[in-house]
Amino acid sequence: MKHTILCKIIIVFIISISNRLIAQITISKPSLGFTQVCASSSFNSYKVTFSFSPAVSLGATNQFQIELSDSSGDFTNSTIIHTSAAGEVTTSPATLTFSLPTTISGEDYQLKIRSTLPAASSSASNAFAAYYKIQDTPFSINNLIETGLYCTGGSYLLTIDNPGGPMNDSPLQYASLTFNWFKVTGPTSSVYIATSPTLLVNQPGTYFAETNYGTCTSNSFSNRVTVSEASSTNVTSSINSSLGNPYCSSQGNTVLSAINGDSYQWFKEGNVIEGATSQMYSTNVPGNYSVTIDLGNCTASASIVLDNGEFVxxxxxxxxxxxxxxxxxxxxxxxxxxxxxxxxxxxxxxxxxxxxxxxxxxxxxxxxxxxxxxxxxxxxxxxxxxxxEPSELFPDVTNIPNVISPNNDNINDTWVLPKDYVSGTNTEVIIINAQGKIVYQTKDYQNNWPTNQIDFTSINPVYYYIITTTNNQTKKGSITIVK
Incomplete structure (x- = not known):
């Protein structure tokens, strides 16, 4: 009798162990269908492939989940970014399609694959850079004023303009974004300075900002600002009109903006405007406006002849x-x-x-x-x-020019690019004005920009270009228009 009971206990134990063994699966390291992620509102779909064994051990209601680490590869506070339907995946290998969170931003994310029945987890995938480009258009800094000034021994604060609006999709509207600042070192080169929403400058140079999307190519960059050390106690600066100049009064007030300073006083036709002591002044009246700016140990002045006759x-x-x-x-x-x-x-x-x-x-x-x-x-x-008369349309030039003079003298009238970027190469050429508006875009560039007359004010206009080849090599820079 005792022998019979002992045999039954052994049989039950063996069956229990067998069931446990059957209920276990092994999930392979995920294989990524990408090397980096540059997601946006127009594209956010990616694939991951994995194997598991034995397939017969999957429960009928099993679900596979994709687990995302933080930007350093830590899974302590991981996020489940995709869960398959119950019983959807039954054969190995399997591929899942997923989207990434709009807050993703970093260089060392990893993925794991989890099953729910039985519960199992793969090892971590290879690390990858991932960014969601929630803002991917040019933006403005320094109120679109091309210059800044600081007194000897002082500094100048460059800021990203905010709030956003129809003319400026300010990236400061998106709390998840960070920003990289650069100093220009050549026509198409620059050096990284800092990551911050503002930049305190105490060295002369030309500066600009880009939204920090790591190794992802982005159109989220600012205009360029040349900052100088004041050479005297009273120097000349410039004023920006938010609606342009000329502007049309039917569009409402235009906002005149000066460079950053400690205090301000605005004038119209040389007369003090009472109460106009801020960095900006709103008006719907044309005329000659000026402002004096206290920079601390020195002062600056600026003026603009505001014209309300704009049409396009x-x-x-x-x-x-x-x-x-x-x-x-x-x-x-x-x-x-x-x-x-x-x-x-x-x-x-x-x-x-x-x-x-x-x-x-x-x-x-x-x-x-x-x-x-x-x-x-x-x-x-x-x-x-x-x-x-016809002439050679695509001359053999070496460098991308940053200055042109469209004055119809048949010398440097148009922006002539090296042959690697012109018609027949399928290279995309985008030109953006100082207000962040795309004014020219083509994949069949004919060395013919500007195609329209450029309107001059007291300052030579500056445009910005993005050249993207078919293998996604990108060149960026500025084009100054001179008479």
């Missing part, structure tokens, strides 16, 4: 058009001017009878079209272009 116009012809003999083409003006009037000129002579927005060009020479707006914001603008 452009022509669909490059500054210089090369045509064969007897060839013609049509040039058309696009404008939002109210009831516009058009006047066309050839070699500064009015072309009689031509008053529509389009003109068929049949002769070589220097052309001009004047657009006049006589109601609302009364003002006028002109666009010039020339028609010449």
């Amino acid at each position: 116009s452009e022509i669909d012809a490059p500054d210089e058009q090369e045509v064969e003999e007897d060839q013609t083409f049509i040039v058309t003006v696009t404008t939002d001017a109210v009831s516009p009037e058009f006047k066309w000129f050839l070699n500064n002579n009015l072309i009689t009878g031509e008053s529509s927005r389009s003109y068929e060009v049949s002769q070589r020479g220097n052309y001009k079209v004047v657009i006049e707006q006589n109601s609302g914001c009364a003002s006028s603008k002109e666009h010039v272009f020339s028609v010449t």
Whole structure:
């Protein structure tokens, strides 16, 4: 009897051990379908593959989960970022598709695969960099003023502009973001300075900021600001108008901004504006505005002649058009001017009878079209272009130029790139103005930018470019337009 009972106990124990062995699985190290993650609102889908054994040990309601570490690879406070449906995955190897959190930002994330029935976990995957580009457009610093000043022995504070708006998607609106500051060392080179929302500068130079997306290529970068040490006790600076200059009063007030300082006093036509003692002054009245800025041990002054006659116009012809003999083409003006009037000129002579927005060009020479707006914001603008004999479109140049002079003298009139980036290479060329707006974008660059006339104020305009080759090599820099 005792022998029988002992045999039953042994049998039950063996069955229990067998069941336990059957209920265990081994999950392999995850294999990543990527080397780094640069997610955004337009793309956030990634794959991970893993194996498990034995498949027969999976419970009918088993779920596989993807576990994400923190940015240093620590799983102590890990996050489950994907869970498969119960019983969905039954064969090995398996591939799961997942999305990453919008707050992800770092260089050493890892993944693990977990099962729920039976409970098991893989080893950690290879480390990978991962960023979610929640803001991926150019932004402004220093109120888009291109200069900054500090007194001898002092410093100048560069800040990212906030709050955001239609003209400025400020990255400060997103709490998860950090920012890298750089000092320009050459036309297309720079050196890292610090990671911070602001930068205190005490060395002359040109500075800019980028949203910290690590090794991911990004369009989230600022305009450039040249900071100088004041050479005297009273130096000259500049003023920025938030709506541009000229501006149109029908759009409401424009905000005039000065560089950072300790205190301010604004003037109109040389007269003190009572109570206008802030860094910014809002107005809807054209005129001659100036401001004095206390920088501590020295002062700066700046002025702007504010014009309220703005409207937008452009022509669909490059500054210089090369045509064969007897060839013609049509040039058309696009404008939002109210009831516009058009006047066309050839070699500064009015072309009689031509008053529509389009003109068929049949002769070589220097052309001009004047657009006049006589109601609302009364003002006028002109666009010039020339028609010449054909010449070599893609000369063999070595460097990307950072200065051009579109003055129709046939010397350095357009931005001419090395042959590696022009038509036929499928290289993407993007040009952005100082307000962060894309003004030109193509994958078939013809060495013909600027395609429209550049309006000059007292300061030479600066644009920024991003060149991206088919193998995702990126070059960035600035283009200064001089007369």
